[in-house]
Amino acid sequence: MVDVITLVERGVRKAEALGATEAEVYAVREGSLTVMGSVRGVEGAEGGESVSVYIRVAVGKRLSVQGGLVSGVGDVDTIAESAVKIARASPEDPNWASLPKRLGSTPTFDLVDSVVKSLEPEHFVELVKRALEIPRELDERAFASEASARASVVVKAVGNSHQPPVSCEQTVFDFGVEVKAAEDGFESGFHSYYVAPTLREFRLEKEVEYATRVAVETLRAKRVETGVYQVLLMPRVFSSVLGALLVPAVRADMVQKKRSPLARRLYSQVLSEQLTVVDDGAVPNMPGSTPFDDEGVATKRKVVFDRGVLRTYLYDTYTANIDNRESTGNARRVGASNTYPDATNILVLPGTSSLDSLVRDMSRGIVVHGTIGEWLSNPVSGYLNATVTHGFLVEGGEVKQAVKGVVIAGDAYKLLKEGLAALSKEVEAVVNYIVPAALLSSISVAGE
Amino acid sequence: MSLSLDLGKEVLGRALDRGADEAVVRLQERVYELIVFDSGVLRSYSVSRAVGLGVEVLVGGFAGYAYTSALSRDGVERAVERALKLARALSASGRGVRLASVEGAKVLYRALYSQNPLDVDPSEKTSLVRDLNRVAMGVEGVVSAVTRLACELDRRVVVSSLGAEALSEVVAVGVSNLSVARFGEVMERVGDQKTFIGGYENVRSFDWSAFVEDISRLATKASQAKTPPPGAYRAVVDNELIGLLLHEAFGHATEGDLVMYRASVLCGRLGERVAGDLVTIVDDGLAEGGYPVAFDDEGVAKRRTVVVESGVLKSYLTNRQASHELGVEASGNARAQDTTFKPIVRQTNFFMLPGDASVEELFEGVSEGVYLRGRSAMGGQVDPAVGTFTFSIGPSYIIRGGEPVELVRGVAVSGNILETLMSVELVARDLLVIPSVFGGCGKDGQMVRVGFGGPHVRVSKIVVGGG
Numbered sequence: 001m002v003d004v005i006t007l008v009e010r011g012v013r014k015a016e017a018l019g020a021t022e023a024e025v026y027a028v029r030e031g032s033l034t035v036m037g038s039v040r041g042v043e044g045a046e047g048g049e050s051v052s053v054y055i056r057v058a059v060g061k062r063l064s065v066q067g068g069l070v071s072g073v074g075d076v077d078t079i080a081e082s083a084v085k086i087a088r089a090s091p092e093d094p095n096w097a098s099l100p101k102r103l104g105s106t107p108t109f110d111l112v113d114s115v116v117k118s119l120e121p122e123h124f125v126e127l128v129k130r131a132l133e134i135p136r137e138l139d140e141r142a143f144a145s146e147a148s149a150r151a152s153v154v155v156k157a158v159g160n161s162h163q164p165p166v167s168c169e170q171t172v173f174d175f176g177v178e179v180k181a182a183e184d185g186f187e188s189g190f191h192s193y194y195v196a197p198t199l200r201e202f203r204l205e206k207e208v209e210y211a212t213r214v215a216v217e218t219l220r221a222k223r224v225e226t227g228v229y230q231v232l233l234m235p236r237v238f239s240s241v242l243g244a245l246l247v248p249a250v251r252a253d254m255v256q257k258k259r260s261p262l263a264r265r266l267y268s269q270v271l272s273e274q275l276t277v278v279d280d281g282a283v284p285n286m287p288g289s290t291p292f293d294d295e296g297v298a299t300k301r302k303v304v305f306d307r308g309v310l311r312t313y314l315y316d317t318y319t320a321n322i323d324n325r326e327s328t329g330n331a332r333r334v335g336a337s338n339t340y341p342d343a344t345n346i347l348v349l350p351g352t353s354s355l356d357s358l359v360r361d362m363s364r365g366i367v368v369h370g371t372i373g374e375w376l377s378n379p380v381s382g383y384l385n386a387t388v389t390h391g392f393l394v395e396g397g398e399v400k401q402a403v404k405g406v407v408i409a410g411d412a413y414k415l416l417k418e419g420l421a422a423l424s425k426e427v428e429a430v431v432n433y434i435v436p437a438a439l440l441s442s443i444s445v446a447g448e
Numbered sequence: 449m450s451l452s453l454d455l456g457k458e459v460l461g462r463a464l465d466r467g468a469d470e471a472v473v474r475l476q477e478r479v480y481e482l483i484v485f486d487s488g489v490l491r492s493y494s495v496s497r498a499v500g501l502g503v504e505v506l507v508g509g510f511a512g513y514a515y516t517s518a519l520s521r522d523g524v525e526r527a528v529e530r531a532l533k534l535a536r537a538l539s540a541s542g543r544g545v546r547l548a549s550v551e552g553a554k555v556l557y558r559a560l561y562s563q564n565p566l567d568v569d570p571s572e573k574t575s576l577v578r579d580l581n582r583v584a585m586g587v588e589g590v591v592s593a594v595t596r597l598a599c600e601l602d603r604r605v606v607v608s609s610l611g612a613e614a615l616s617e618v619v620a621v622g623v624s625n626l627s628v629a630r631f632g633e634v635m636e637r638v639g640d641q642k643t644f645i646g647g648y649e650n651v652r653s654f655d656w657s658a659f660v661e662d663i664s665r666l667a668t669k670a671s672q673a674k675t676p677p678p679g680a681y682r683a684v685v686d687n688e689l690i691g692l693l694l695h696e697a698f699g700h701a702t703e704g705d706l707v708m709y710r711a712s713v714l715c716g717r718l719g720e721r722v723a724g725d726l727v728t729i730v731d732d733g734l735a736e737g738g739y740p741v742a743f744d745d746e747g748v749a750k751r752r753t754v755v756v757e758s759g760v761l762k763s764y765l766t767n768r769q770a771s772h773e774l775g776v777e778a779s780g781n782a783r784a785q786d787t788t789f790k791p792i793v794r795q796t797n798f799f800m801l802p803g804d805a806s807v808e809e810l811f812e813g814v815s816e817g818v819y820l821r822g823r824s825a826m827g828g829q830v831d832p833a834v835g836t837f838t839f840s841i842g843p844s845y846i847i848r849g850g851e852p853v854e855l856v857r858g859v860a861v862s863g864n865i866l867e868t869l870m871s872v873e874l875v876a877r878d879l880l881v882i883p884s885v886f887g888g889c890g891k892d893g894q895m896v897r898v899g900f901g902g903p904h905v906r907v908s909k910i911v912v913g914g915g
Contacts, residue, residue, distance in 0.1 A: 038708065039709055039710055040709075042541065043542060044511055044513070044790070045511075045513070045535070045537060046514065046515075046790045047514055047530055048514045048516055048530065049515075049518070050500065051518070064493045064494065064495075065492060065493070065494040066495045066496075066497075067495075067497070068497040068498045069499060070517060071517060071518050071519045071523070072518065079497070082495060083495075086495065086570055087493075089570040089571050089574070090570065090574055091490050091578065093491075121533075121534055122537060125538065126541065129541055129542075145711040145833070146709050178709075178833075180711065180833055188833070189711065189833035189834065226679055257486060257487055257592045257594075258487075258592045258635075259592055259635075261635065335496050336482075336494040336495060337482075337492055337494055338494070372829040372830065373839070373840065373860065376826045376827055376828065376838070376860070377840070378637070378826075378840070378858065380637045381635050381636060381858065383675075385860035386838070387829075387837075387860075387913075404836060405836050405863070405864060407838065407911060407912075408913075409678065409913040444678055444913075445678075446678035446679060446911055446913040
């Protein structure tokens with residue numbers, strides 16, 4: 001397979017030779033392996049290799065981005081030619097200043113795993129096979145309907161007209177299991193997942209046991225009456241709410257385009273004093289970690305909310321230039337697109353109460369383990385909407401029934417400011433979030 | 449090497465020569481051009497190209513799939529060898545698969561067009577998007593707007609040892625606009641898109657200014673609207689939203705892989721009543737107005753599949769494996785986003801057939817309810833194992849005295865799909881099926897283009913969340 005640094009250097013040279021005043025090339029070589037199983041056994045394995053190249057060029061202030069999967073080195077020239085041609089025909093972007101002038105790498109740890117990197121199927125076949133067996137062993141009402149394990153290895157490089165390429169290698173391990181439970185005509189199911197660069201902290205039994213326990217205990221879930229309740233968002237749900245509402249609102253592009261409720265709120269008390277939120281692109285063994293962002297700027301650790309006070313937005317170079325600031329190392333690109341700022345890893349500092357004590361102190365509330373649709377909430381207005389699929393009604397500190405099919409809704413900024421009662425002292429790593437559980441004192445619940 | 453039936457046959461021959469009992473070879477070339485103006489500034493003019501090959505083999509009853517973006521002799525060779533290796537790796541502790549034996553499709557499908565949108569002068573396209581973005585921004589109260597033009601060419605080849613020799617080429621073009629309006633402290637967004645399957649001639653003959661201006665005006669009105677009181681309502685669902693609702697909340701549960709894995713609420717319910725009498729639902733690869741899918745990525749012809757007939761579950765959507773395991777016809781629904789993915793069971797154009805009521809009749813007799821609109825719906829999510837769904841939908845209306853009288857924003861609906869379909873009271877005759885070149889359906893990390901649609905329907909009860 002071709003060397004990604006060679007692709008970057010060739011692409012930059014070619015675009016400049018064609019008349020680009022600036023050129024940037026982002027090249028990725030990826031190999032993957034996925035093993036899938038179902039209630040019937042391990043029955044599928046797939047894998048492969050691909051190389052992608054994306055070229056961003058500027059002709060003065062005229063820009064274009066081109067790229068995609070490439071078959072060989074020669075495709076880089078074709079992409080560069082097309083990018084320069086389109087840029088010449090495009091109107092100027094008055095906000096364009098330049099590509100990043102300084103590239104670099106932040107030291108990172110635990111981002112490569114030798115077993116994951118090998119892409120050899122045997123280990124993962126056994127892992128999926130075992131995942132399919134565990135639920136039935138734990139509870140005869142439960143079974144795993146699906147399980148999968150994916151291993152991938154990525155080698156990426158990015159460079160531009162101002163700086164030679166930076167490059168790195170990372171692995172990603174991705175596991176998921178869907179456990180169903182059935183009894184007396186009642187059915188339920190729960191999906192548990194784990195994503196990290198290495199297998200170091202992965203505990204198969206823990207993931208499958210959690211899915212099994214929630215599936216079985218929510219067998220007879222039903223709606224509760226419409227009303228106002230305390231709600232305890234477990235870490236997986238809390239991370240999803242933050243991802244749907246808070247992260248888009250601190251993206252500098254959203255702020256600059258007036259699509260964030262946090263515009264003009266810098267240095268003001270936006271959230272509860274209990275909430276300190278950090279974006280850190282170099283946490284060991286986290287999937288959002290990387291030595292440099294998608295335009296080659298070294299990743300950084302930054303406090304976004306300090307005891308509820310908004311301290312910074314997230315920037316890539318383009319949005320940083322508009323605000324006359326430095327990039328925060330948060331550039332992200334999806335396919336052949338301009339970069340935009342996005343979170344790397346989000347860390348929420350924990351509280352002081354144990355999960356058990358939070359539940360014990362609930363007078364009338366719902367403990368939420370699973371929701372769907374929270375990603376459909378409106379980050380422009382800050383309005384939260386999510387349907388609880390897996391929850392437990394708690395009255396007087398005791399679980400009374402399992403809950404499903406109710407909608408929780410409200411202004412996220414009120415809920416996370418005046419409405420935040422407590423954070424748990426326990427935290428959980430959920431993909432690129434490390435968060436505690438969050439107890440909200442009153443939230444509107446639409447049910448029966 | 450260029451993408452052709454001949455290349456597909458050559459790779460197929462290699463896979464069979466190396467020991468595959470069966471094989472399917474897929475080749476794909478996709479070009480996607482996107483022009484984005486954001487609040488007066490060209491934010492992006494991007495072109496994405498992807499070329500690749502995927503090969504699935506069956507060895508001694510075990511399946512392996514491999515892909516490569518390198519269409520060189522070496523790249524193809526490595527992909528074939530890897531597919532065989534993965535199949536053999538499963539023989540130790542995996543489970544063999546059995547596939548329905550279906551004659552492969554011999555199809556040459558090309559969407560008709562006069563002018564390839566990718567060949568149109570870039571400055572003409574950027575001028576159009578810039579002008580439309582100005583129109584959107586020009587409406588009072590609008591604080592930002594994103595206008596996009598997308599053009600897509602998707603060329604696929606499937607060759608299989610069951611005789612498939614199929615090639616399709618679909619060209620699509622569309623415009624979308626998202627306008628954000630502010631009223632006091634309230635910000636509200638409204639977005640919509642329109643896509644044509646065909647060439648740029650469709651773009652030239654449509655009144656886009658009126659289209660984007662209408663979106664901006666709705667955003668302004670919505671920013672001044674209240675959120676609805678949460679609770680259960682009788683509802684009229686419009687013919688855009690019904691498609692989204694059916695696709696997400698019911699369509700996924702009809703997908704044969706989920707049924708096979710006992711992960712669908714419809715598992716074991718063939719022949720049972722799952723919806724009201726008035727409900728008939730089909731999946732049709734070549735539905736008028738939809739996104740054309742003439743054959744699937746296993747090389748099986750995609751025809752109209754009747755999934756529900758007069759409320760009774762008649763069939764599931766299948767790939768070859770689900771067809772064999774579930775004992776229903778192979779429906780040609782194995783689809784993949786691109787060659788880096790193995791095909792899985794997906795919908796094509798999944799919609800409810802029209803009834804005989806007028807839209808006005810649906811509102812009659814609703815003393816208090818809600819008119820749920822699809823325009824600007826953000827999408828939805830479903831738990832197919834239990835049938836729970838939730839949707840974030842567009843600005844809608846409270847119905848009083850049989851009339852939609854008050855605009856409301858921030859509407860989310862939730863429910864159980866079987867309960868909701870059982871509660872269908874009336875079905876109108878205004879069938880609409882629409883594709884989108886900006887999005888599609890996501891499942892297991894793969895996105896494919898689909899068509900949504902149906903007629904207006906009325907349901908007796910749906911849970912609405914809001915302020």
